[in-house]
Amino acid sequence: MGVGVLTALLELTNLVTEFDTDEGRVRAVDRVSFVLREGETLGLVGESGCGKSVTALSIMRLLPQPTGRIVGGGISFAGRDLTQVSSQAMQAIRGGEIGIVFQEPMTALNPVHTIGRQLTEVLLLHTDLTPDAALREAADILARVGIPAPDVRLGEYPHQLSGGMRQRVVIAIALACKPRLLIADEPTTALDVTIQAQILELIRELQRDMGMSVLMITHDLGVIAETCESVVVMYAGRVAERGTVFEVFDTPAHPYTRGLLSSIPRLDGVPKAHLPTIEGMVPGLLDLPDGCRFANRCDEARSTCTGTLPEMEPVAGEHGVACLRWRDLA
Numbered sequence: 001m002g003v004g005v006l007t008a009l010l011e012l013t014n015l016v017t018e019f020d021t022d023e024g025r026v027r028a029v030d031r032v033s034f035v036l037r038e039g040e041t042l043g044l045v046g047e048s049g050c051g052k053s054v055t056a057l058s059i060m061r062l063l064p065q066p067t068g069r070i071v072g073g074g075i076s077f078a079g080r081d082l083t084q085v086s087s088q089a090m091q092a093i094r095g096g097e098i099g100i101v102f103q104e105p106m107t108a109l110n111p112v113h114t115i116g117r118q119l120t121e122v123l124l125l126h127t128d129l130t131p132d133a134a135l136r137e138a139a140d141i142l143a144r145v146g147i148p149a150p151d152v153r154l155g156e157y158p159h160q161l162s163g164g165m166r167q168r169v170v171i172a173i174a175l176a177c178k179p180r181l182l183i184a185d186e187p188t189t190a191l192d193v194t195i196q197a198q199i200l201e202l203i204r205e206l207q208r209d210m211g212m213s214v215l216m217i218t219h220d221l222g223v224i225a226e227t228c229e230s231v232v233v234m235y236a237g238r239v240a241e242r243g244t245v246f247e248v249f250d251t252p253a254h255p256y257t258r259g260l261l262s263s264i265p266r267l268d269g270v271p272k273a274h275l276p277t278i279e280g281m282v283p284g285l286l287d288l289p290d291g292c293r294f295a296n297r298c299d300e301a302r303s304t305c306t307g308t309l310p311e312m313e314p315v316a317g318e319h320g321v322a323c324l325r326w327r328d329l330a
Helices: 052-060 087-093 115-126 130-146 161-173 194-210 223-225 245-250 255-262
Strands: 009-020 024-037 040-047 068-077 098-101 183-184 211-217 230-235 237-246 312-316 319-321
Touching: 024 211, 024 230, 024 237, 040 052, 040 223, 052 068, 052 098, 052 183, 068 130, 098 161, 098 230, 115 130, 115 161, 130 161, 161 194, 161 245, 183 194, 194 211, 194 223, 211 223, 223 245, 230 245, 230 255, 230 312, 237 245, 237 255, 237 312
Parallel strands: 040 211, 040 230, 098 183, 183 211
Antiparallel strands: 009 024, 009 068, 230 237, 237 319, 312 319
16 A cells, blocks of 8 residues: 555644753754654654654653743644643553654663563553553563563563663553554664664564554664655754655755765765765754755755745655755756
8 A cells, every 4th residue: 555545643734842941942843744644654864953853752742841842833643733632631642642762761761660660550551451460461562572581571670681672671661552653763772783673673563563653763764764654854953855765765855865865885886985974063953044954064055045944845746855956956
C-alpha cells in the first residue's frame, strides 16, 4: 500500500514553540508542518540544535516548565488537537496512545527504582491490570523486546544492565500499552553498530506486529534510508525539505540536504581524498538571520537569500522544499 492512500494519524500545522531564557525569548520550532500516516515511519533529520527533539517534546506536551510553551499552530493526533486538550486528557494519551523512546536510556530510567517497578507503573496507570497481572505482563513485554531471563531483570536496577539492554527496557516501557504512535528520539545514540542494528530491527518488527506509526528522530541519514518511508529535514527550527525517502534521497532539492547526503561515507565508487563537509555552524536561536537560515553556510547563496526567508514550495508529488534557488539548482 502506498503512503499516499493511508489515513493521517499525526499532523503538525505551523507549530511554533518558544523558550524564555536569560538572554531573551528564543523560537526553537518555527512553523513546522508535516503529516505522519497510519502505519508509516517518518524520519525527522538534521544536525544537533535543529529543533528535532523540541518538536517531539511539543507533541508530547513535555516542554520544560515554565520556560517552554507552544505559542502557535496545531498538533492533530487521531483527530484531536493536542495543544487544546486538558492536562488530564494528555496524561492518558501520553504513554497510552503515544509512546516515546528518549535519547539516553541511562537518564530516561530512574536509577533508584527497579526495572519491574518502572515498567509496571505504566501498565497500572493506563490499564485495569492488578499489580500481579501487571508484573506478569511486564515480564512478557521484556521477553518480546529480546531481554533474556525477564523475571530476573524485573528485580534489577538500570545500572546492572548494558546500554543495549537499557535501551530495550526504554522501548518496552514505551510500547507497554500498545500505542498507536511511537516517537523514537535518537534510539541508537551511544550504542555500537551491532546493537544499533538490533534496536532498529526490533522497532521494525514491533511496528509490523502492532501496526503502529513511528516518528524516527535522528541525525543519521543511513537510519532514515533503512527504516523510513518519508523524511522531514530540519534546519535551525524550520523544515528545509520534506517528501518520501525516495524523492528526497534521489533528487535532493535543498543545498543543506545535498550537503548532508554528500558527507556520508560510501563503500562504492571512486574513493575521495577528503570527505565533503558543511562548513560553519547552525546559527544560534538568539541571532537568527533575516533571510534563509542556511545562507551563511551555503555555496549557492545569493544576495536575495540573505534578505528573504524562503517558504515551503512544492517540487513534485509529496516533495517540498524551502529554498529560493532550488529551481536554478535542479
